[in-house]
Amino acid sequence: MLDSLKAALGEKVSTSPTDLETHGKDEAYPVRSLPQAVVYAQGLEDVIQTLAWARESGSAVIPFGTGTSLEGHVLPQGVAVSLDLSRMNRVLEVRPEDFVAVVEPGVTREQLNAALKGTGLFFPVDPGANASLGGMAATNASGTTTVRYGGMRHNVLALQVVLAGGEVLELGRAVRKTSAGYDLKDLFIGSEGTLGVITRLTLRLHPLPVHVHTLRVFFEGLEAAADAAYALMASGLPAARLELLDELGLGAINRYLQRDYPEKPALFVEFHSSTREALEAESRTALELVREAGAIAVDAARTSEERTAQWEARHQLYWALVAQYPGHSFMITDTAVPISRMPELVRHSQRLLREMGLGGSIVGHVGDGNFHTLVATGEQDYPKAEAFAARLVEKALELGGTCTGEHGVGLRKKKYLAREHGAALEWMRQLKRLFDPQGLLNPGKVV
């Protein structure tokens, strides 16, 4: 069967063990599962041909970007080829006058931002990893700046997708508003390669912030930190990042970097101000607000160097945990809840870690009610970490939240969707059957 694929696509098809290996895992899912081949698509035609071959052969096709997903999204569940889009990596158009860029799906967010140098604009969605923009759209990724700029759904204006049947659709337009018919673009965003293959994206750009100031603030407890976060959000101050790090994380950082930060919940806040004067006033107002909410230590930064130093605890957390738990890997949860319920869920998560004898820490996008528990898992611990995640999700759903704020469903969270969506899940499955009746596209994922 692979012969006909190779006949069609030649050198673009690889069955080298290294290629199969790198396409049979992601950054966190504890299982490997190899595809039978990797197709390195170089353009739309290659995607169309791969899908034509799949329809003939019955083989599944799994779109692959950088492999930085976390939930088993790219792992074959049976016979499958991995459709690697990383070589479709051209920035096709930058139109600063429209605040728009058009890219191929393999372009990474760092690559795009490098290409935007000199335009005064940037693409704000930042999930941490230097992921491909196609992959970020496929999982509806977001990150630290989402509180201000929105996630992928808000920043992808249009998509070109190839359906399982080979049809090429253009969804959405390069405009900031449209009410012209059903919103298929947003249906494909977050569909994790199960409804179609994204082959081009039209993205919304934003002015680069010039006047940036940041705060690092420690609090006695989570409630005070949450109060401060609420006060900042309700104030109309232009908060662009609003991050929480818990006392467990600060302990790990102190040991890893030999620091003596208070081992207390901390907020890391970044403001994008319009002018120097606005910055001064907003900085003062922010300080007042966090002090009123009970800040016990506050540290402000204005220069880029100061900011880097100030945010080290946030940025180094993962490595501090790696050092603290040698030989462990990390499961990273991403529940989100209505903002006011976040302290309760964070506390629940800390208590669960303790009760279950698991190591870890919490870091979160508190402005979005979304946080990560990084759970250290030894080789034998995975079932325990899974049980932890299940209990955390259960609580999040009980509080009106979602099982995944930004990582997506993949394999790992399929089991939660019935509870989260109720009868709507069956309609998601019907959409899957409508767009992919043979079940060729990333089967076994999401629905």
Next chain:
Amino acid sequence: MLDSLKAALGEKVSTSPTDLETHGKDEAYPVRSLPQAVVYAQGLEDVIQTLAWARESGSAVIPFGTGTSLEGHVLPQGVAVSLDLSRMNRVLEVRPEDFVAVVEPGVTREQLNAALKGTGLFFPVDPGANASLGGMAATNASGTTTVRYGGMRHNVLALQVVLAGGEVLELGRAVRKTSAGYDLKDLFIGSEGTLGVITRLTLRLHPLPVHVHTLRVFFEGLEAAADAAYALMASGLPAARLELLDELGLGAINRYLQRDYPEKPALFVEFHSSTREALEAESRTALELVREAGAIAVDAARTSEERTAQWEARHQLYWALVAQYPGHSFMITDTAVPISRMPELVRHSQRLLREMGLGGSIVGHVGDGNFHTLVATGEQDYPKAEAFAARLVEKALELGGTCTGEHGVGLRKKKYLAREHGAALEWMRQLKRLFDPQGLLNPGKVV
């Protein structure tokens, strides 16, 4: 057939001529078409029962809010009952701590904002009319504040909908982020009552702006106005409204209000600043930017009274045109294009008006590349106005734009969707067939 509907819903069913009359038209579509009855639903059960009756009887059902739509959305295309949701008008929950409100679909935006008094929060989407929030979601409405706060799609977190088959689905959650499965919520937003009936909305609230300042700026030509708008958007200034009014409109205003405004393109800009100091600095920066772009007359306002006076030309435009064209009605187009193409399309629209001997004016959400041509149509003129709209849409699509930025498709714009969406339109039709196989819900609209 109506007997069984009346048996089920009693007094909630009306066949009074007045009720049929008010539900057989909208605010702009030139045709009337009466439903056979109006059902005044008072709760979810009534909606479910109406749909059960529709499945039995084969009668169509048209969800109805305030009837302020413009494109024939609510007009029966055959035998139909109008399902009036205006009595489902309770604000069910306001949770300021989550920036969330939960409402029934008949709640209007003004009613919601009145209910939010004292919370320091507001719901920002403002399409002009005091429309129902259910109707606004159904058309993906937006308006003057969308440049800053987004339209309905960005501000509806979750929906309860009843499908044609009677199933009740909960779509989305009261969280600011989720990547949990296919985005059905956004599929129903903008579906204009053709996929299901919206029976509850969970909305995102925003902090009320405290420090507001506005500018009214006149320019020699459209290009200079567009340059200024671009400079303001690229500056990072917190523009919350960015409106254009053309020279034709200012002429009408001068005659109507006996003013002597320059009959030149004008920008109306509103900023929502974080602090008094930020306001001062932002006001100065904005003035510099519009002067650099070639402003010929600038007027700034700080107080609410000053602002009202300043914006009269924008707000009174419709009435000025009504006075200028007695006995005419108005067709209001709402094309949107990539921002930089707006001057070209505005000019095209003015030229078409002239060429076709039509009266009118242009007012637009320039920050979104979206503008309205208000075309005065006498009793015999409608076909000419239709021809004008078709030529305008054609040009908008050619420039990469959309036939409707915010009013929706209804009856009037169906003919443009094939060109705008290509092969994707057939997939929209397949979704319609999937969710409404009997074709009961607002048939003949959108797809």
